[in-house]
Amino acid sequence: MRLACYNGLMALPQLTVAPSAAKRVRHHDCWVFKDELTSPTHSLRNGELVELADRHGAFLAYALYSAHSHIAARVVSTEQRRPWDRTLLAERLTTAIARRATLLGTNAKRLVFSEADGLPGLIVDQYADYLVVQSRTAGMETWKDAIVDLLRRLAHPKGILERSDKEFREAEGLPSLTQVLDGTVPERIRIEEDGLQFWVDPYHGQKTGFxxxxxxxxxxxxxxxxxxxxxxxxxxxxxxxxxxxxxxxxxxxxxxxxxxxxxxxxxxxxxxxxxxxxxxxxxxxxxxxxxxxxxxxxxxxxxxxxxxxxxxxxxxxxxxxxxxxxxxxxxxxxxxxxxxxxxxxxxxxxxxxxxxxxxxxxxxxxxxxxxxxxxxxxxxxxxxxxxxxxxxxxxxxxxxx
Ligand SMILES: C[S@@+](CC[C@H](N)C(=O)[O-])C[C@H]1O[C@@H](n2cnc3c(N)ncnc32)[C@H](O)[C@@H]1O
Structure with a gap:
């Protein structure tokens, strides 16, 4: 496997993708399927950051690798000079939260919606003063500590609960998890939507509760x-x-x-x-x-x-x-x-x-x-x-x- 230079400091594994996937990535699709990788992957770690290249070796994107899923790589940056790191993660989270700032009339909203916010595999829902996160991919799993730290600074929640307990975790080779990651989270949270009040059970409710x-x-x-x-x-x-x-x-x-x-x-x-x-x-x-x-x-x-x-x-x-x-x-x-x-x-x-x-x-x-x-x-x-x-x-x- 070839190694590509990353941040001037370390080398990243470079994966060559089939022409069909290269075309899709250039057109802003962020999934590459297992059978579209033409490089060997046996030495890669589940969730590792990789560089994707076309069959001529030209840079396509930085992506997070999934060893077990049929979606083998999820693009996190298509700018060669903007590699995936804590700074880019912080920027994406900040932008995602800012995008929802104009959503009025409720204190319950989705702050981060996976691919749509450039954070494939990550869901963050806000229920009043609390956050519920779901890490759906091996890639996001490796960044979980940084995500929790950043969410604490950006959203100031009283508590952060993880609800990574769905079937998609199995497909990624990840265990099912429901755990408090920060602060405390009550059994029930009262939310407001459109002038109405609702109780949400963040630990057992469907989706992340509502x-x-x-x-x-x-x-x-x-x-x-x-x-x-x-x-x-x-x-x-x-x-x-x-x-x-x-x-x-x-x-x-x-x-x-x-x-x-x-x-x-x-x-x-x-x-x-x-x-x-x-x-x-x-x-x-x-x-x-x-x-x-x-x-x-x-x-x-x-x-x-x-x-x-x-x-x-x-x-x-x-x-x-x-x-x-x-x-x-x-x-x-x-x-x-x-x-x-x-x-x-x-x-x-x-x-x-x-x-x-x-x-x-x-x-x-x-x-x-x-x-x-x-x-x-x-x-x-x-x-x-x-x-x-x-x-x-x-x-x-x-x-x-
Ligand atoms: C998509 S959710 C509904 C969400 C709801 N309309 C809301 O806005 O909160 C679907 C619901 O259907 C229920 N359900 C699934 N199969 C059902 C069935 N055969 N009969 C009745 N309810 C069912 C589930 O338990 C779940 O609560």
Missing amino acids: YLDQRQTRQWVRQRVRSGERVVDVCAYTGAFGIGAASRGAQVVCVEQDEGCLTLAKENAQLNQVEERMGFVAGDAFYWLKAKAESAERFDWVLLDPPSLAKSKADTLKGRQALHHLLVHALGLLAAGGTLALSVCTYHLLGLTEEILRIAAAERGVRLRILAVTMQANDHPWILQMPMTRYLMSWMAQRDG
Whole structure:
């Protein structure tokens, strides 16, 4: 393996990449796959900083190497004179935090969103005075101490919790970890969003505790729900959509299969003094929707936010069938003039959703007017050259009255 000069002080391993990857890196994609590396990698350490070069030896980028993942290298700098080091890391963190400074009306936001902030593999979420970090790659893992030190100086949190306990860690050859990295972090944190209060469980909650990425879609719905309307929040998690609707005077039912989430949803309803207008059903959305659609009850709003329905491309057909099933029954529940707010976080289904919705609408014999299409909140920006960084979309579909 060749060694490239780095910072004038030490040598970096230089990896040659296939022409297809070289072209993508030049066009601002930051992933290089294992089968696109044409140099031997056996002497490299998991997470090590490397230099990528094209087949003629020309510099392409600095990248962090992953020994176990099919994504073998993630670009951290494409400027030869700006190698990856603590200074660049500090600059990226500072910029990422500054980008969110204009996000008002909430004290819970994503401060760092991985590739979109030039920090592939790093997630930092702020919940009031606390931070929750996730290190998703071997590369970011090697920089964790520096990240914690910098976050302490830049954001002054009372505590930093690590929630690196997801399946992607296994793919990187990393252990699952939930641990306090700095200060103290309570079992529950109270946050504010759009004038509402929510309890977040940072240790056990899904994602890092709250679906921050749905903030704008929740706001869209909340602004349009009217007093007295009937709303069902399907796959409700801790009730954020439903509580927003109830705060406008709607009558809301939350359906969620995880009873722990529903307990928190009830407490959140009390926190916002809307519990009298809310009902909670612990159950499977697939069965509940089907049974309700067969009954006479109808809703003015069906808010449907299922989990990922296809983890990989190979699961696309299964995911498509599951979404079709949910939609046929969700549309069956919709009153004339009512609105379905459908969210899809399954990357492999995003391009197929309108077709799936059209087929489900045909089966129900209803005409749908798309009022808006919303996306992941803007503290989760996506990179145009990396389409998979856009992972969440919502369709607001109104049934003809
Ligand atoms: C994407 S999250 C919903 C987030 C929520 N809308 C919010 O804004 O906080 C999906 C939720 O669906 C729940 N879920 C997964 N499968 C389900 C099923 N078959 N029936 C009911 N709920 C389910 C999960 O426990 C999770 O809370």
